Amino acid sequence: MISLVLFFPLAIALILAFLPKYWVRPVALFASILEFLFSLHFVYHFDKSTSALQFVEQVAWIPQFGISYFVGIDGISIWLVILSTFILPIIILASWTSIDDKIKTFHISLFVLLTAMLGSFVAMDAVLFYTFWELSLIPMYLIVGVWGGPRRIYASIKFFIYTMFGSVFMLLALISLMFMAEQQLGQMTSNLLSLYQLNIPYIEGAWGNPQALMFLAFALAFAIKVPMFPVHTWLPDAHTEAPTPGSVILAGVMLKMGTYGFLRFAIPLFPEAVNEFTWFFMFLGVVGIIYGALVAMVQPDIKKLVAYSSVSHMGYVVIGMFALNAYGVTGSIYQMLNHGISTGALFILVGMIYDRTHTRKIADYGGLAKAMPIFTIAFIIITMSSIAVPGTNGFIGEFLILMGTFLSDKAMGVAAVVGVVLGAAYMLWMVKKVFFGEAGKVVKETKLEDLNTRELGIVTILIIMVFWMGIYPKFFLDYTQVSVDHLVENISSYSLEVKVGE
């Protein structure tokens, strides 16, 4: 079933290549919905009572090096998979009119990207993961570089090179892990479950500390993708220049690949190193939260503001993860989903208004609430979700993360809480400037129409998700609980099993 879900988009991409232009959108939409329904299979048949891998499929790929096509889903990855498939139809709908150039290529890119992202979430083989990880760069690069804004080439290259830079180190560490596996297990392998068994030497305080170096190599790749504080500068550019669907998928799913990588690879593989560096990553996360929020506050461009808010939000995810307790980790998984929904929705909304006015300068707006009341309501609801007002999804994640962080490190917790205030400040500041006050330049000059049925549909789906996840989070948390508990309880000797009977 995983393979079906994984390669169905690829097949669709292939089919799209041969379709006439006017068929592309309907077929893509239908296929993406179908794909989403396929992926719901996992939700229905998921065994919530075990932390073991489920729906496992394994086929030898390069047996000489012990590399296999090995995929599976557990509580950590299940919602990310669903998120990816959920976002796609929304994106296709959201780009229904805004992308009118080379639509075939665009949709093909989207579907390939979906496969790559799903692949990274379900791969249980390090090399397979790496393959999908890198594969995801190319369509994203195209989406930003072809359909983006005026500085798209700069942004896409920046995005590509940043990510690539990190991945190289990851590959190095990966290869050394495989050699280590050959030494310790007598056979080269990149099977993650076997790699978990490795005893990677940890030499306290030494410069050549293998475990620490490998951890940092992995962490660098993931940190760039997340993106964490000092390596985040590609994100604002990429988001600003990307077309709406690109931003949505970037914020909605791609950034999660980084945090997911931490959870799946960096933390369980290198427990001692994680212990050593927890403070550091928490610190960076907190800096990211506050820094992202502060910088977002002074952005003149709506999209850039949302992009920096992403930096801030992803900072929460990181500190939650490194809290290494059930609250923090659950919270960060939940926050990944929240961020996917709410930041994605923000980008979609910004895209909708951009389609009408062709400007993203906050200073050009003002008084939009009068011209577009429904849009305003939607935007404010999503804003509330983004600033974690209770009752929306954002609150659950942020609360759990803050609590987890606070329980594991009080100073970090206090610092992170400051972010809550700043988060509200920049979002509301933006809302005030854009929606309230007297009618601004573009609002006066343009004849603005409120959301049409299609847009309202997209927004409604997202808002329903916002409230569902905020009001009845248990439905989602139940799936992750056992896996997360297993992770935080066995952090020093993590192992995963394959569900028996698969």
Add this chain to the structure above:
Amino acid sequence: MLSSIGEIGLNHYLILSAALFCIGMFGVLMRKNALVILMSIELMLNAVNISFVAFSRYQNNLDGFVMVFFVMAVAAAEAAVGLALAVAIFKRFREINIRFFEHLKG
């Protein structure tokens, strides 16, 4: 060394081939005229053909001949494209200096 002048062996052909190859190479390196360079390339290819045929003949093996065919076909193709390129260059610059191909850099 060659055992005798009178007796022709494989080595004679190979050395001939090497000489021809180096002459062609010299032409490729030194000539300005793209057409002559193409001709020099033909020379080099023929040098290779000679050694193929010679080996094939002396080793009683037909594979060398087959190779010669392929070389010839490729050479013909190369000549056709090369000449077309030369024509294109000539149309633009009224001369077929190899340096004009530098204008092709992006």
Add this chain to the structure above:
Amino acid sequence: MEKIWIAILLLSPLLGAMINGFRFRSQNYRLAGSIATICVGISFFASVALFSKLLGMPVESRFFNVSFFDWIQVGSLSVPMAFLVDPISIVMMLIITGVGSLIHLFSIGYMSHDERPAKYFSYLNFFIFNMLLLVMGENLLIMFIGWEGVGLCSYLLIGFWFTDKEKAAAGMKAFITNRIGDAGLLLGIFLLFLMVGSLSFSDINSAGLSEDTGWGMLTLALLALFVGATGKSAQIPLYVWLPDAMAGPTPVSALIHAATMVTAGIYMIVRLNPIFILSPNAMFVIALVGALTAFFAASMGILQWDIKKILAYSTVSQLGYMFLALGVGAFTAGIFHVMTHAFFKALMFLGSGSVIHAMHEEQDIRKMGGLKKYMPITHWTFVMGWLAIIGTPFLSGFFSKDEILWMSVHSPRGSWLLWLIGFITAGMTAFYMTRLMTLTFWGKSRVPKDVHPHESPISMTLPLIVLAVLSVFGGWLGVPHGVSSLLPGHIPHLLEVWFGDLIAPIPGLGKANYALEYSLMAMSVLLAAGSAFAAYKLYTEKESLLAAWVQKAKGLHNLVANKYFVDEFYHARIIRPCVEMSKALWEFVDVGFIDKITYIVSNAFQDLAKAVRMTQNGNLQRYALYILAGLFVSLSFVVWG
């Protein structure tokens, strides 16, 4: 059965909010207002039903704890969607739904000229829902939902007339200031969870925490919670949002910014009183902050010209009283004052709303005067409120305020200093309220020619009348022991009885000295009367004297009239540096440093590439030479290798 009542209680305003929300474009203010009012009325009815149920239950188990579903369950944290109806929360529920429905009713008339009445009522209903969540939540997290929810509604309602930039900014200010408090509250929640391992009120209150006389974790936790309370209840240093919040429609000010939301902080502390009592230091901080807030807010109220601003500072000041009460351990007094304050302040706000409505959105009291004859009902009800707040004996304000002043002396946690501040504040309160009355209703009319004030319709005056009655008689729910002993029939302190064990006793509370209590009471009544008279005189006959005084104390006048420059201070010392720093971070760290480093690296590679590119100059023969050189090298290996 109570589950259904609670569900009805909660969902009815939510339903109203949704109905009105989905037809937010509607201009039919009567329909929208009726729906909203009926929904809140249903809630009120349900509250009464629950109240009567509680009355019929034995004292020891006089509560309902109803859990609907598991909300969050992670690790050892288990938060059910549970609601607690006990004597403390039922009081708040009654106030909220009762006063709330009156204000809804009032709003129908008030919002009759507005463009979007449905939206307004939707927000208002949603507020009621959130406020109910706040007071009914069985654990801190549910309370927190309501806590933030009311903040959200307050934000939306303050910025209701969003086309005015100032009003939108006021909404934002309210939300962000509240957020600062919320951050503190969150930290408090975390600390409590760390200590107790649960977020349920009953678990926390019965956790058996030991007393913390120093500055231990408990004190820190309580102070963190108190930071939350200062945000929501507008105490120093986070009170600045409340005066600005008057930008919203006046009924909103009455409901949210006088009667209900701002008392959330007090409610929260009362809810957790068994643990607050354990930390004298935290209590002292609360009392001090409350007293100072009461004093400074009252002083600022003296020199305001905006009718609503005066009431706002008055509210801040009265809230300060309540915190003073909590700080000295008089939790019952705090709640009591919340209740009476809800009555008279709501009354006065609605009255001012009636005035403003009549004056065509004019709020400056310098342009009023002599309104008595135009709007008699408003005037007379307002007089009731005025009398109540300045502490006229046997009116509601008298009982609650004097209990607080008395307890600040009597309680072992109190002191004369606190009493003194409270006492002076009481005088100032009488002064500025009288000033308000004088300038608005009495004296000469300064109404502009084109404005023709008129009495408001019945839907607006009815709530005024009801509230006036409550303001007059509401105090009898908490007749102080001292007074009660004087009165025939010994009416007991009903609230104290009603709360019973829920309010932890103050350790070391001595026997009451009634003589002292009476004399204090008399002093404050005299002070109030004196300052009220002075105010009347100054603003009707001796205006020249007033001007001379102002001239003399120019500096002080300036300071007070400008609200001690607190807003300016915050703006210049906190907000602007923050923004400046952010700009600097963006420009120098993001663009100037991180990106620059990447550029340096990439430029280095580019330069290297340029150098290498020299070999790739397009000269085909050069390339051939490279190939040849390669061939030569490899051949050399073959031949000589």
Add this chain to the structure above:
Amino acid sequence: MTEAISFYLIQFIILASALAVVLVPNPIYSAISLAVSMTGIAALFFSLEAYFIAGVQLVVYAGAVMVLFVMVVMLFDLKKEKRAFSRGTLSRVLKTTLSVLIFSMIAGALSMSFSELGSGDSIAKEDITRSIKELSALLYTKYVFAFEALAILLVMVIVGAIALAKAKGGTHAK
């Protein structure tokens, strides 16, 4: 002996004309010299009893490829060049030296390994027709993939050459 004489004769013709190709400044003489060289190589193949190859060599190279060259040279009316060789003293010296060096290295290596390669005595004269049949069998069995690939290559070359020749001068068009 006759074999030797004919070999040396042919060799002389080939090398002389090849040198002429490279050294003569007039491209038309280069082209004609190359044609001569090709014919000489065909003769060499003939003497090696590779008759079919020799014929094909004549048809393809001498008959078609070189005619094309000559035609192009004539079409462009290329005259004797003033500077037939590319510039740069250093690179000229380098190029010449390297060419000579490589030739001497190959020749030297070959001479030293003479005994290993065997002599011409091992040539078995075969039925020529049969050998051509074998050749074609080889072409259509063992090398069939390369053969088909070649077909595709030729088609592409046809298209490419036509496109190039018909182009109006591309981006540099005046």
Add this chain to the structure above:
Amino acid sequence: MDRMEIFINTVKIVVIFLMMIQVVPLLVWVERRGSAFIQHRFGPNRVGPLGLLQLLADAVKFINKEEFVPAASNRVLFYLAPILALLPGMLAVLAIPFSTPFGIPSFEFMGSSYGPYTLQVQGAEIPLGIIYIFGVSSLAAYPVLLAGWASSNKYSLMGGLRASAQTISYELGLGMSVVGVMMLYGTFHLNDMIAAQEGLLAFRFFGNEINLPFLPNWGIFFQPIGFILFFVCIFAESNRLPFDLPEAEAELVAGFHTEYSGFKMLMFYIGEYGHMIVGSALVVIFYFGGYHIPYVSEAGLTSFVSQYFTGEYLVPFLVSFIYLHVFILKLALFLWIFVWVRWSLPRFRYDQLMSLGWKTLLPWSIFNMILTTVFIYAANAA
């Protein structure tokens, strides 16, 4: 192979070459007389009987003409071109088998004895006759091209380019049309082909032997399409009407040999007629049984000759002699057709010529090839 044999062979080659050269004036005469006959006029009839001595007179004229070289021309190439023009025809003719071989008895000469030898009536028995001939005749493009360019004359250049383009284009059709023949006989060897056409028409079809004794076993019955294609291509290859675009008088004066006169001009003529001869000879060999006499086998002929003559060497010689004349007879017939066609058909336009070559002849020859393959398969299928 001793020296004497080499000598004899050399003599033989020279003889064949001279014969070819001598045929040229004869052909010129035939051409002129023939054209006159076709056009119903007299033609050259003043010099000698039937004007036969006109040839000699012409030769004298050619030799004595002024050596004219254009001033701007490239002298080397200008002279080289006519010489090269002789080569292809000359070399190709060497491979044509004119008759069966005969023996030469051993004899003594200058004190040493030689022989016996077997003499081929053929310049050299070249193993891959067809390939050789094609290879050599493909060189025919050069002289034309060089002549055109070296003349430094627009018309010449145009003529030269046209000629070479035409030659290359039709060479394809030519080669492909012969593939059928090669497949049919399974050899490149011209002698083998001729041998295969001996006797009466017989072939296999789906494993059945089919005999048609009323027809000779000639290639034309197996390759009718191939024959037509080949014949047309031969015309084009030799630049004769209706394919004489390179020297189309009306357009290009005289094409590549506009500037040529005298003996050099003659050499071009020799080259052209050499082509005709080779082409006709190939037609005869491929499709008309070579030197064989219809309905008469070689054995039959030998026994017929043996009735009147005896001798180990004499009989084969006579047989060879007869066959030689049979071959020449057939050859003459086709040479006459060349002349006939020249004066009967109009000239193509250049684009028609090219499209005929590429779009008609080439596809048809490929079709013929495929058809032949199918038939050969059918023949052997049982």
